[in-house]
Amino acid sequence: MNNAPVWLTPSRWGLALRSALSAGAVVAVALVLGAAALLFVLDRTLLSALDDAATGRAADLTVGLRTDPPADLDSELFDTDQRIALVQVVDTVGAVVRSSQDDLGLPVTGVHPPVGGAPVRGLVSHETGGADLRTTVQGAHGVGGDYTVIVAASEESVEATLATVGGLVAAGAPVIALVAAGVTYKLVRRSLGSVERIRTQVAAISTTDLGERVPVPRPRDEIAALARTMNDMLGRIQAGHAAQRRFIADASHELRSPLATLTTALDVADARPEVLNRDLVRGTLRPETTRMQLLVDDLVLLARADELGxxxxxxxxxxxxxxxxxxxxxxxDTTVTVTAALTPVRIRGDAAQLSRAVRNLVDNAVRFAATTVSIEVSRSGHQARVTVDDDGPGIPESDRARVFERFVRLDSARSRAHGGSGLGLAIVAEIVSAHRGSVRIDTAEHGGTRVVVTLPVEEGCPESRS
Known part of the structure; x- marks a missing residue:
């Protein structure tokens, strides 16, 4: 069991706080890496500028030595500033013959490049009070012999510039990271506000009032998509809940009638035992019992299909x-003429369930037919077709999809003698769908109802029985 305080357990922090801290950390790391790259590039650039300045001064001295001895060179060539810290002219024996300092001293480097060769740049010396000097050395041919020109630039300006930039970055980086974290926190909290409103609305919706919907934010973003998805889900739940309530109500209504008949018959038999004879059993009790058993079987089949298929x-x-x-x-069982045109067709399926579907179709056609029911079995390519026609009143086109719903009985057939329980075609639709087939209602040739069931014939199933 975790007894640590909430503020010490990151997994228990809110999404807004975790997002803000993550954003702040990412920005801080990015600033540190960016600052390091910036300081490195700035250091290289400034040092290159120092070398360029020293190289330019050395070139001017080399040109001056061609016409004048060191002592006669222009004094401006030996002036120092924030960049140029020291200028020396060294003869062939290594003695300083002229310098930007009053004390000639010793050369700051012992490097002597050849005359006419490229200058040697970027030599670091620590000769002047411990301060780093970046020297450029170039060989020169002048009046009275060969010389070595040494120009040293101070790195203090570079170090000062780097320190200033680094200080500004060090001071500004935490502020930028905090601002990024704060803005992220505010934005996430604002986005989560819509989610919280959705959660609150969903929590307030009860099973007794599924008509309410969650608010959809105006921006067309992921939160709005979540709200629309939630409303769609609530709509499906409401439709399913309503269908379930209708199913329970209809099932209760259908079961109430045979139970009432049985109860009445038993009450009569209890009050007058002499009436409990074979006629009562065969004419009332057994038909109602059979009817209730069939209805329960139908309900169990549909419930099983809804739950597990x-x-x-x-x-x-x-x-x-x-x-x-x-x-x-x-x-x-009927006086209606039933004709059949059967083509041998073999398919893959459940014989018991297919028999039940065909029985429902035939019984339904016989129930409503005036004189004739025609049944045909045929095959077309990889499809088997069962067609059931009757010459009854037919089904209006607007009701042809609805009759496959449960407990649906059209107004013209509401009586129990003709309308049944309203589950027959619903069971047909479930069985046909489980066999990957389809069922539809058309108009028969004589104006009655035509029900067409189409089932797939798999490869390898012969058209005729062997």
Missing amino acids: LPLRVADVDLDDIVDTEVRRSRA
């Missing part, structure tokens, strides 16, 4: 055999 036991399935079985079953 519809489980399938996939195998080779003869689609025409499934349809033929359901056609024979329907012919035994």
Whole structure:
């Protein structure tokens, strides 16, 4: 368990504070590296300028020695300033014959480059009171012999300039880093203000009022995208919650009717035991029990499909055999004429689930047909097709997508004798979707309803049974 104070635990700091400290540290490191590079370049530049000044003075002295002896050279050539600190002319035996100082002294360097050669630059000497002198030495041929011209420049000005710039950077860098940290903190806090408003609004939204939405900031940035995404998610949650409430209400309503019938029949049988005979059992109790069992099975299937997807036991399935079985079953239970045109088609699928889908389609068509139901199984390329036609009242085009929703019964078929539970086509849609197929409703040739189910035929599935 971590008992350290919050201010000693960086992981517990707020995002704004961590961002501000990170920005300040990055800026500080960048300033340190930039200052180091700046001072290095400035040092090289200033030293190069010193060498250029010393080289220019040495060249002037070399030119003067060609016509005048050292003692007659212009005194301006031996003047000193902030750059030039010492000028010496040395003869061939190493003695200083003229200097910018009253005391001729000794040469500040023992280097003697050849006459006519390139000057030697950048020699460092510590001869004058410990101060660094940067010397340029050049050989010269003059009146009375050969000489060595030595011009020394002081590095004090360079050091002073570097110290000034370094001091300014050292004083300004912390201020700049603090300003960067402060600005970052303010900007992050301002951005997080929108996030906090979104969080507060989401926290205030309850399951009883999912119609509220979070505020969307005006700038089209990531925070606005987050708010729009959150509102979309809330919309989906609201739609799902509403669908769940409708589902529960509809399921309760559908189950209430058979339960009420069973309860009434049992109450009558309890009050009058003599009426509990085979007719009551076969005419009332068993049909209502069967109806409630089928409804519960449908609800369990749809709930399982919503949670984990519809489980399938996939195998080779003869689609025409499934349809033929359901056609024979329907012919035994109805007076409607049921015709079938079956082309042998084999697909990969769950035989039990496909049988259930076909049964729902056939029962639905028989329920609404006036006289005839026509069923066809065909294959086109890599698609198998099951077409179910009836000559009933048909389905309006505006309702053809809605009938695949759960507990949907059109107004013209609200009675329980015709409308069923409103789950048949919803189950068909779930089963077909689980088989990677599609289902749609069209108008039949005689004006009734046509339901077309399309299922994929995988490679290797024969068109006919062997």
